[in-house]
Amino acid sequence: MNKPIRVACAECTVRDLCLPPGLSSQEIEEVEAIVGTRRKIKRYQELFHAGDGFGSLYAIRVGSFKTRVTTQDGREQVTGFRMAGEILGLDGIGLQRHACDAVALEDSEVCVIPFEQLEELSREHTALQHHFHRVMSRELVNDQGLMLLLGNMRAEERLATFLLNMSERMRARGFSPNSFVLRMSRQEIGSYLGLKLETVSRAFSRFNEMGMVEVSQREIRLKDTGALRSMVEHCTGT
Amino acid sequence: MNKPIRVACAECTVRDLCLPPGLSSQEIEEVEAIVGTRRKIKRYQELFHAGDGFGSLYAIRVGSFKTRVTTQDGREQVTGFRMAGEILGLDGIGLQRHACDAVALEDSEVCVIPFEQLEELSREHTALQHHFHRVMSRELVNDQGLMLLLGNMRAEERLATFLLNMSERMRARGFSPNSFVLRMSRQEIGSYLGLKLETVSRAFSRFNEMGMVEVSQREIRLKDTGALRSMVEHCTGT
């Protein structure tokens, strides 16, 4: 089902996001050697599931994912949206078992990184070690930001924060930061932001009326990022 | 102000929480060598502040802390409460700058762990490397749990979750899991749980009425953990 494919980090379009800058070509070869395979994941398929044994991290090459925790009674809390160049699976290291599900939002492709080998390699190459630690730490900071959002912001502030965050990540990938297509449903956005889908929809409509954002289903055009920014500014210290 | 004190991990009461099990005495000596100093932090003092340059991690020896993000308009989001044996400062690794404040909730004492040296040592001792990665990963999982709480639970479910979590951590430290004193104010609990202090107070009162918890100011006695558990159960998958 998932054909293994040989990787070539050196030519990967999202290499700058996955790997630290300034690796020697020999170091890159070593990385390629452990990143043994790629896997294709179809839309709505799970890359891994909460409870699955942990063995590898996954670097997204193409596509995007959501991570979620599902509750007994069927509700889902989306804990993050991940795009090309980002790492999935860090949650599994602690207990050697994944703590959340990773679901593809579109047809996607990941590089499989066996964790033990990554640890081994990072013992030899401090640049790699540093990079890995930074990636994990940034996750933590990111989560703190989300807690701030969930704990303190009103609905429209949350959505504005979300849009600006998406915009920034599109820019980092060389896409237009002002015009993009959301890969996730209102329901998924709502779950991520701690809101109901109707509330998300209403907030979008209001942004539209106010002329800040042009919304048509999942197509987004940011027309006044300044207004969005000032909307969240009084919440985000500095 | 902060007198450096030589450490002795081998005899530390919270060693089991800080260090991986089964280190050789020689390995422990090497750890002791890099954990150069201790620092005493008085109640309400900050161990570090958002924006401070990052250089070290801190292992709590005695006492407890809150971590928080403060917003421009003075609101605070408490992102976590930390007890003896837990690590502070992981947020600083990513950008080499702390992303939150760490404030002592009582007179406390931490071991200072220069991060570069920890990285160096963890290159040589895989047990240490593993342990560090696990600690970080568990933080991520922990944060996911908090998102679930903030995004999906009602006030009383949140407080019940909080109490059970505290109870578990007291137990892990050899204290009574059913009778303990909270180090933080209603306001701080509220900030952590995404609630106002009045709501926290009311929830405590209701738990009291229902006979599940005996509350007297900050003294807590859990009388029916089963009831608390069933209260959050329908939210926490598995």
Place this chain on the structure above:
DNA sequence: CGCGCCTTTGAAGGAGCTCAATTTAGGTGG
């Protein structure tokens, strides 16, 4: 003993939720 802070408790108001109906988009098969 008195002051200040934390906590508790009450009452009223509001932001977002629930329930429900309608519209729109995307996919399927004739």
Place this chain on the structure above:
DNA sequence: CCACCTAAATTGAGCTCCTTCAAAGGCGCG
């Protein structure tokens, strides 16, 4: 290519839980 069907998104109305505002009680500390 169009009609049909299903899922997603929008919009409305009433309700609920938490917040806000306010006041009183309790504890610790000088």
